[in-house]
Amino acid sequence: MQNKLQVDKAVRTVLLISASLSIVIVISIFIFIFRSSLPAFKEFGVQGLLGELTWRPANGSFGILAMIVGSVMVTLMALVIGVPLAIATAIFLAEIAPRGVQAVVRPAVQLLAGIPSVVYGLFGMVVLVPLIRRIPVAGNSGYGLLSAAIVLAVMILPTITSISEDAIRAVPRAYTEASLALGATHLQTIFQVLLPAGKSGIVAALILGIGRALGETMAMIMVIGNSVILPAPLDDNPLTVFLSQARTLTGNIAVEINYASGLHASALFATGVVLFMLIMIVNVSAHAFLNRSNASAN
């Protein structure tokens, strides 16, 4: 008996150590990336890194503003394209779709989430880029914000759809019944009762989608062109800004880290710090909304 209790204690200690591992990893990631970015921050200052447009490692210019703009622009464009589809699909799955149709659409969304990002990137390179290259604008290579945003829209769609669907389903049945009993149509019930009631969860879904978009790396490298320029219209038509090439924060790290050294490597870690901070802000706000939606559901 004494023996068994000792085993019990030993096991508990081992489990406790594994449980603390996740926080240890988070702290180590934080420390390693910040520490490695320090030389760059010391040399150029926050302003010199985040406020400068020129990134030319060979000449010692390490401004990442163009990449911040690139990441934000492609994310916003992907949201514009993807969110209406994602939310519409979520409403459809939660409220309208017959069982048989659900059994097709839901696994389809699930599979969209599982397809590797390099496959999306490849599809973008082989199918989307040549299509977009046909738009007759001088300097349009097909690679750029528009191709990247379409690819990204598809990639964030499953995240937004499944979390929004959960949010809509979590609205108590009594709300729907009360609304229908008052004479509202099903559509009115969806838009005036269910969506407002599930708002926190849907907002959380959008924010998590933003996080996913900001973090996507390989597919972006493959279709966005990777030129370090501030996206600008290619000709007089301001809409051609969407055909401009760009580079994302993630792409900047992945493309150059393997051969970088010294200040160059440190500047890439600084890029990682910016990305890390953006993602932390995004995730913390998403969890705030999720907690609020859980609280209102109970």
Add this chain to the structure above:
Amino acid sequence: MKPADLRASSASANLRKRQTTQKLSFGLLWLASLIVVLVLVVVVGYVFITGFKSLSWDFLTTAPKGGLSGEGGISTTIITTIYLVALILVIAAPLGIGAAIFMIEYQEQTKAGGKFLQALLQAANFGVETLAGIPSIIFGLFGYALFVSTLKFGFSLLSAALAGACLVLPTIIRTTQEALLTVPVSLREGSLALGATRWQTISKVVLPAAIPGIITGIMLSVGRIISETAVFYVTLGGSYRLPNSLLSGGRTLSLHLFYLAMDTNAFEKAMGTGAVLIVSIIIINLVIDLISRKLSAGVRQQQ
């Protein structure tokens, strides 16, 4: 017409208008979902149709030979992927399952166990939540800084496996937690009442009941590792030769696809590799589906 009839007819006109709006809007919702399914069909269909041209037994079983035209097959990249999946699971599965057991099964003890333990439990929860949201390139950057450079493992299977383990750890912890939570409290109480210790109860009663859920988590992680590219792009090196030790580099299937697409003109071979990737993901999804269906059937039987 009498005023009452007028009111009735305007009311029914209003209803008709609302019903028409509803029909139109529902039509749009159907259309949106149709587009989503079509996107999947087009992407998967295109990859399959163009990829199957280059797919053959030879393609799967010969080694890639490199070069601008991307000569050869994908055999070594399949084996490297399997090595990496196995290594990552060996590292992450015990740690993740252990962490989840502590966070669920020892909750009460921890709550009674003083401020330090409570803080630790909270920190662990925060850690899992944060890890789950960190983009993979950050894990890559971390792996590069710690394992490749500082610990001098170089671009190698070991560096990639350690970084990959950090990536899938939150998935394993979360799914195991959910699996443990579905085991009825009465099972634990029964076992404890019979005089079993906490660990005997967990290892002989709770874990066997939670196994299907835990396997689901592991399968999800396998899928994640197979599709992951960014982490391995900056930790695994990218040599298309078969790694001969933990400290030699290599190339997974998805990494191979990336190199084919970016550095060669072998788009058909890249598509073939993509088809292999999609097929493996479909198989993994089917297995997960099967387990969850069995699980829910089991629950129904118990009720």
